[in-house]
Amino acid sequence: MSANRFFATGNFFTNYRQEQRIFRTHLDRAFFVAFLGSLFAWPLFFDVGNRTMLVANNILIAVVAVYGLNLVTGFAGLISIGHAAFVGVGAYTVAGLARFLGESHALIVHWWPLMILASGGMGAIFGAFVGLPAMRLKHLYLAIATLSFQMIFSWAIQFMTTFNQGQMIPVGRVIWMGGQVGRKEHYLFWYYVILIVAVVCGMAVRNLLRSRYGRCLVAVRDNDRAADAMGMHPGLTKIYAFTLAGFFAGVAGALHAYMFRGAGFESFTLHHSITYLAMAIVGGLGTLPGSLLGPAAIYALELQVEHMSEWSGTFLPDSFNLATALRPLGFGLMIVLFLMFEPRGMANWWRICRSYVKLWPFRY
Amino acid sequence: MRRNMLLYSAIVMAVALSFTFSVPAGASETYQLGLSLAITGPTSDAGNPYSKGVEDYIRFANDTKILGNGKIDCPIRDDMYETAITKRNFEDFLDQGMVFFLSYATGANQALAQDFNEVQIPVIPASMDKSLMEASPYIFLPIASYSHQYVSVAEYVAANHKGDTAKVAAFIHPSAFGRAPLADFQAAVAAGLKLELVEVVEHGKDLDNSALLQRLAGKGVQYVLCQTVQSPVATLLNDAQRLGMTAKTFGEPGKITFMGAHYTGGNDLIALAGTAAEGFHWTTSYRVTSEKGPWTDWQMEMAKKYARDEKTANSHNYACGIMAAQVTVEAIRRTREGGKKITRATLYETLNQMNGDKAFESLVAVGPVTYSATDRMGVDNVQLYVVKEGRFRAVGEPFKPKYMK
Numbered sequence: 001m002s003a004n005r006f007f008a009t010g011n012f013f014t015n016y017r018q019e020q021r022i023f024r025t026h027l028d029r030a031f032f033v034a035f036l037g038s039l040f041a042w043p044l045f046f047d048v049g050n051r052t053m054l055v056a057n058n059i060l061i062a063v064v065a066v067y068g069l070n071l072v073t074g075f076a077g078l079i080s081i082g083h084a085a086f087v088g089v090g091a092y093t094v095a096g097l098a099r100f101l102g103e104s105h106a107l108i109v110h111w112w113p114l115m116i117l118a119s120g121g122m123g124a125i126f127g128a129f130v131g132l133p134a135m136r137l138k139h140l141y142l143a144i145a146t147l148s149f150q151m152i153f154s155w156a157i158q159f160m161t162t163f164n165q166g167q168m169i170p171v172g173r174v175i176w177m178g179g180q181v182g183r184k185e186h187y188l189f190w191y192y193v194i195l196i197v198a199v200v201c202g203m204a205v206r207n208l209l210r211s212r213y214g215r216c217l218v219a220v221r222d223n224d225r226a227a228d229a230m231g232m233h234p235g236l237t238k239i240y241a242f243t244l245a246g247f248f249a250g251v252a253g254a255l256h257a258y259m260f261r262g263a264g265f266e267s268f269t270l271h272h273s274i275t276y277l278a279m280a281i282v283g284g285l286g287t288l289p290g291s292l293l294g295p296a297a298i299y300a301l302e303l304q305v306e307h308m309s310e311w312s313g314t315f316l317p318d319s320f321n322l323a324t325a326l327r328p329l330g331f332g333l334m335i336v337l338f339l340m341f342e343p344r345g346m347a348n349w350w351r352i353c354r355s356y357v358k359l360w361p362f363r364y
Numbered sequence: 365m366r367r368n369m370l371l372y373s374a375i376v377m378a379v380a381l382s383f384t385f386s387v388p389a390g391a392s393e394t395y396q397l398g399l400s401l402a403i404t405g406p407t408s409d410a411g412n413p414y415s416k417g418v419e420d421y422i423r424f425a426n427d428t429k430i431l432g433n434g435k436i437d438c439p440i441r442d443d444m445y446e447t448a449i450t451k452r453n454f455e456d457f458l459d460q461g462m463v464f465f466l467s468y469a470t471g472a473n474q475a476l477a478q479d480f481n482e483v484q485i486p487v488i489p490a491s492m493d494k495s496l497m498e499a500s501p502y503i504f505l506p507i508a509s510y511s512h513q514y515v516s517v518a519e520y521v522a523a524n525h526k527g528d529t530a531k532v533a534a535f536i537h538p539s540a541f542g543r544a545p546l547a548d549f550q551a552a553v554a555a556g557l558k559l560e561l562v563e564v565v566e567h568g569k570d571l572d573n574s575a576l577l578q579r580l581a582g583k584g585v586q587y588v589l590c591q592t593v594q595s596p597v598a599t600l601l602n603d604a605q606r607l608g609m610t611a612k613t614f615g616e617p618g619k620i621t622f623m624g625a626h627y628t629g630g631n632d633l634i635a636l637a638g639t640a641a642e643g644f645h646w647t648t649s650y651r652v653t654s655e656k657g658p659w660t661d662w663q664m665e666m667a668k669k670y671a672r673d674e675k676t677a678n679s680h681n682y683a684c685g686i687m688a689a690q691v692t693v694e695a696i697r698r699t700r701e702g703g704k705k706i707t708r709a710t711l712y713e714t715l716n717q718m719n720g721d722k723a724f725e726s727l728v729a730v731g732p733v734t735y736s737a738t739d740r741m742g743v744d745n746v747q748l749y750v751v752k753e754g755r756f757r758a759v760g761e762p763f764k765p766k767y768m769k
Contacts, residue, residue, distance in 0.1 A: 049459035054452050158539060167495070167540045168447075168474035183482045187455075261478055264471050266447055309404070309442060327404060327444065 020210045039195060043188055053187035055299060060194040061255050062295035066279050067205050068248030074286035076241035077221030078134055079143040082150035083276045086246045088268030089126045090119035090253020095169035095263035096162065104172035112174045112258060119254030120247045127246020134238035150270050157265045166265030171257050190259045197255060201248060206288055217241055282338050284345025293346040305330045395696055395706050397438040398457030401468035401490060405444035409632060410681045411468060414490055415440050417685020418466060420670045425693045434700060436693065447472045458483060463708050464692050470541055474499055485708045486715055488688045492626060495544060497740045504715055504735055506687055507649030507743040513625035514545035514591050515552050516647050516746045516765040521587050522558045525615050531562045533585045535600065537592035538566040545591045545625065552767035567596045573603040581609060590624035597628045598636035605640035612643060630680045634754055641751045649729055649743040653678045654755035659727040683728040690726050691733055730762040
């Protein structure tokens with residue numbers, strides 16, 4: 001009974017192959033399929049407005065970006081505070097081409113899946129380049145190197161006329177199944193596209209972590225000298241971590257550009273880099289579920305703070321201006337509380353829940 | 365038979381009376397608007413009083429029944445100067461049936477311009493960036509664009525400077541907000557405006573401008589024309605005062621006269637720069653409360669009625685908000701009077717007819733608001749002000765720049 005693949009609660013693996021399964025039990029798999037099914041089905045059963053779809057799309061785009069950040073910071077242990085700049089590279093790959101070729105050029109509107117991949121590739125190239133200092137730098141010094149990339153990106157976008165000096169560059173509506181995706185179905189269409197990308201990227205990360213390349217990241221994070229002694233190349237592993245992070249960020253950026261129908265500088269600032277980092281921390285650094293939970297939690301917090309600010313404005317005097325303080329206060333407080341009381345992030349709550357359900361009612 | 369007739373008549377009358385009382389003539393209608401702006405975060409010093417201006421005028425319109433039994437519902441959302449949040453607010457307002465959108469920042473308006481075109485909704489932004497009129501025919505600037513204001517300042521220098529061609533420096537925000545008016549200024553110089561542009565300074569976040577000022581003085585700069593926000597101008601003015609470089613009167617030889625457009629001035633600049641702001645010349649299309657008149661009384665009464673503090677009441681950004689709401693309410697009123705249903709399309713049509721004898725006079729602006737299919741800049745006039753004894757005072761009459769079309 002206990003070895004049953006539906007209800008197994010203990011470790012009954014007899015070889016490494018079994019240990020590397022994506023789903024430990026059939027119940028895990030069933031739960032995942034049900035969760036995925038509900039993600040695909042809910043917009044069809046509820047009459048949701050564009051606002052809700054926009055929020056959902058933003059969360060999913062952030063999920064894709066945070067996959068990358070989690071790989072470089074969570075799994076490889078390399079602090080990156082320039083992640084929004086990588087997302088920006090992806091967005092400006094699409095937007096820059098749209099500016100150069102025309103916003104409705106076939107490459108932009110017909111070949112958009114290719115553009116999303118190309119943006120990921122561009123993000124990966126920039127990631128590899130920015131990762132070069134990682135061969136010589138560690139910890140805070142590396143963080144400063146990534147910060148400098150954020151600064152250079154900001155400067156380049158804001159000053160170069162190629163990128164419209166940071167002003168919005170429009171991107172045309174895409175073509176799908178021979179027709180243009182109109183305004184009415186825009187958010188729903190992109191919801192499904194982004195969801196599919198997020199699921200594929202999530203599976204890719206999960207599989208990567210089962211491979212020797214994924215284990216290399218963790219080994220270098222835990223002790224790069226030991227990893228070196230074991231035959232791994234810590235320097236190349238770090239560059240490769242940045243490359244992967246850049247790829248995911250680039251894909252997220254392209255999705256952002258298509259979903260918002262353009263790219264403007266203000267969506268890729270240092271503030272956004274810090275927000276991505278907060279998402280990874282709150283979700284749980286070095287965990288895959290953390291990449292899903294973090295963005296959802298931060299967006300939920302943001303919405304709640306907005307509501308609270310609005311509500312407080314109805315009875316507090318103007319001079320009190322609580323609204324100005326609420327957002328940074330709520331945001332900062334959440335990060336500090338997580339770092340103090342739950343440094344493993346929300347992913348740990350998920351782990352605890354699973355353990356509880358697994359043990360109940362004494363299946364051993 | 366007669367009894368039955370009486371009974372039937374009584375029933376019919378009762379039913380008719382009940383309809384009379386339950387459905388008043390011209391049933392009450394609610395018009396849905398939406399305002400998304402930066403109440404917190406960057407530029408909230410301008411956004412906060414702006415939101416109060418909109419809120420107060422909408423309340424005023426509802427309280428005084430400007431629209432008869434029609435009511436306006438205008439939810440105000442803070443977008444923290446983030447385009448993504450503005451877009452979310454915009455979509456939310458559309459879901460609620462919004463017919464007129466009041467927006468804020470240049471970037472957000474540019475990002476949403478395609479949406480405005482698709483849903484064909486009239487929009488009044490708080491930004492006066494000229495590019496917005498090119499981005500969408502549905503965007504109506506409330507007053508003269510930044511470019512118009514900046515070129516107006518330059519024209520004033522060219523017309524009033526004594527001696528050879530005046531040497532000027534441009535002190536601008538390091539973004540398109542700062543650069544676009546500069547390009548129009550340079551075009552004006554190329555077209556014959558008699559000024560020599562000696563240097564363009566894209567300011568950073570410097571806490572001390574001594575070296576910059578010394579360099580400008582060394583190059584013989586007599587006027588610094590600013591197109592940015594208040595705080596860098598205040599730093600510049602403080603440093604100039606400390607170095608004894610500030611002109612006490614316009615064009616004082618050997619000194620520098622500082623001037624600027626819309627967002628460089630206002631009471632916040634005086635609060636930041638103190639006495640160093642003396643002599644600063646500033647253009648806007650709004651009236652200021654330091655110049656007494658019926659408009660001042662009206663604005664101050666409005667602020668008092670809705671319990672606003674003195675700072676908000678005297679802010680030109682409060683006046684900006686009032687005017688944006690005024691134009692919107694006026695468009696709804698005229699459309700109603702024309703017997704048309706209030707929709708995005710009819711409001712757009714009404715706005716485009718707001719010209720000639722149908723131009724709208726707002727107490728808070730220095731000229732009439734005029735729009736047409738080819739003119740989407742509301743108040744074309746600008747007024748020059750100068751700081752005297754800690755208050756902005758009008759210089760001459762409102763005027764239009766000749767070098768801007």
